[in-house]
Amino acid sequence: MPVDWTASDTRLLISLDRSAGGLRAQLERALRESIRSGRLRPGERLPPSRQVAAHLNISRGLVTDCYAQLCAEGYLTSRPGSPTRVAAAAGTAPAPPGAPPVEKSPLTIDFRPSVPDLSRFPRRDWSWALAQACRTAPSPALDYGQPQGDPFLRETLAGYLRRVRGAATDPANLIICGGFTQGLGLVLGALAQTGIDHIAVEEPGPTYRGIITARAGARAVPVPVDEEGLDVAALAATGVRAVVLTPAHQSPTGVVFTARRRHALLEWARTRNGLIIEDDYDAEFRYDRSPIGTMQGLAPDRVILLGTVSKSLAPALRLGWALAPAHLVAAITAQKRFDDRATPLLDQLALAMLISSGRFDRHLRAMRRLYSIRRHHLVTALGKHAPAVRVTGLAAGLHAVARLPDQLHETPVVAAARARGIGLHPMSSYRLDSHHGKQPQLVLGYGHLPETTIKQGITAIADLIGGT
Secondary structure, eight states: OOOOOOOTTOOOOOOOOGGGOOHHHHHHHHHHHHHHHTSSOTTOBOOOHHHHHHHHTSOHHHHHHHHHHHHHHTSEEOOTTSOOEEOTTSOOOOOOTTOOOOOOOOOSEEOOTTOOOGGGOOHHHHHHHHHHHHHHOOGGGGSSOOTTOOHHHHHHHHHHHHHHHOOOOOGGGEEEESHHHHHHHHHHHHHHTTTOOEEEEEESSOTHHHHHHHHTTOEEEEEEEETTEEOHHHHHHHTOSEEEEOOSSOTTTOOOOOHHHHHHHHHHHHHHTOEEEEEOTTTTOBSSSOOOOOSTTTOTTTEEEEEESTTTTOGGGOOEEEEOOHHHHHHHHHHHHHHTSSOOHHHHHHHHHHHHTTHHHHHHHHHHHHHHHHHHHHHHHHHHHOTTOEEESOSBSSEEEEEOOTTOOHHHHHHHHHHTTEEOOBGGGGOSSTTOOSSOEEEEEOTTSOHHHHHHHHHHHHHHHTOO
C-alpha cells in the first residue's frame, strides 16, 4: 500500500545547486530519479507545490511547471481537486543485489504449530489497558525505565504466577523481557559469566534454542525425550550443569514431564550444582485437567522460570519474564540493561492493567474453550479420514503430534501435501540431528485454524498420511 503523506508540512529530500542554474531542470531530474529508484513509489502522494516551493525557496510557478512536465512524461498524475501522485506505471524499486526473489506462499491451509488465533486478540481490552496506562502513568515513568521491569507489573505478575502456576515468586526476582527469545539469551549470557558454557536442550525440541545458545557463546547438548519427558539419566551422562526444558507440555512431542522424572531432575540439580531453565511453554492451555504447576515452585533456588504472553495474547507484544534465583537477578538484569536497556513501559503497564482487572483470565478461559474444540475437531477428522494415524501427546497447547504408519517417510509426505496447498511440519525439523528420528511424525498446529478449515485440510491429505 503506497504511503499517503497527509501531514501539513510534508517535505521532499531534494537539494538544488543554485550556482549551477537551471533550477527547474534540477528539480525535474531529482524527482525522476527518486521515482526510478523507488524512493518515491507508485501511488504515493507528493507535497503541494506551495510547500515544495517554500521548502526549496523557489517560486511556486517553477514547481507547478515541473509537476506538469512530469505528468506529461507519465511519471506523475494529477486531477483537479486531487493531490499530485506518482503514476501507477512509474518506476519500481529494484531488488537489492543478490536478493532472492520473493515468492508468495502456495499454501491454502497451513498446519503451522504454536500459532495462536490472532483474530481473537482482545483488542478492546488491550486498548482499554493501554488507555489506562497512558492516563495514569506519571511523567517520570516515561523515562528510560528500570532494566529489570516496572515495579507494578512485577508485583502484579508475581501474584499471578503464584496463583495460577504455583510459582514461588518475589517481585524482586522477576526480570521483564522481550519474549522468550530475549529471556533465554539474557539467562544464557549471565550463566556464561559463571563458566557455564554447555547447555542441555531437549531432543526433539525447538531448534532455535540451539541458535540462541550459540549466540550466547555456549554449546547446545541434545538430550533425548521419551514418553516421560527429558531423560534425566542421559542428561547426567553429559556432564553439563544447565538444561532448558518444557516440563508442562513438551515442545513438540506434547508429553508431560512425569513426577518421577521431576524429582530425579531436581536431585540432579542439587548434586551437580546445576540449574534448570524452565520454559513454561503452552502452560495456560490444558484441556483434560488443570495444568501441572511449575518446577520453579519446588526449587526456586535451582530453577529459572521463563514465561511469555506470545501464546496467551499475541507474539507481536514481545512481552515476557524471567523468574530467577536471587543470586542471578543482578547478572540477568545487567544483560538486559546492555541488550536494549528496558522493555517499553506503557506496554508493561498495560499488561499489568489487563491482569489485575481480570480481563486476562477472562480471555484465557475463552481461548481454552476454543482451542479445546479445535483440537477435538482435528482428532476427529484424523480418526475419520486417516484412521491409521495415531495422535499422541497431551490434550493441551496449540498443536498435536500425529504418528504416521511406519512405512511412510516424513519428507515425501510433506512435499506431496505442499503440492496440494497444505502445509505440514515434520518432527525431524525439531531435531538438531534431523536424521535421528525413529518414526515418521507430523506436528499439526490447530490453534489458528477454524474448525471447517481443519476438516478440509485433513480431508485433502488423508490419502497421503494413512487414509483409506
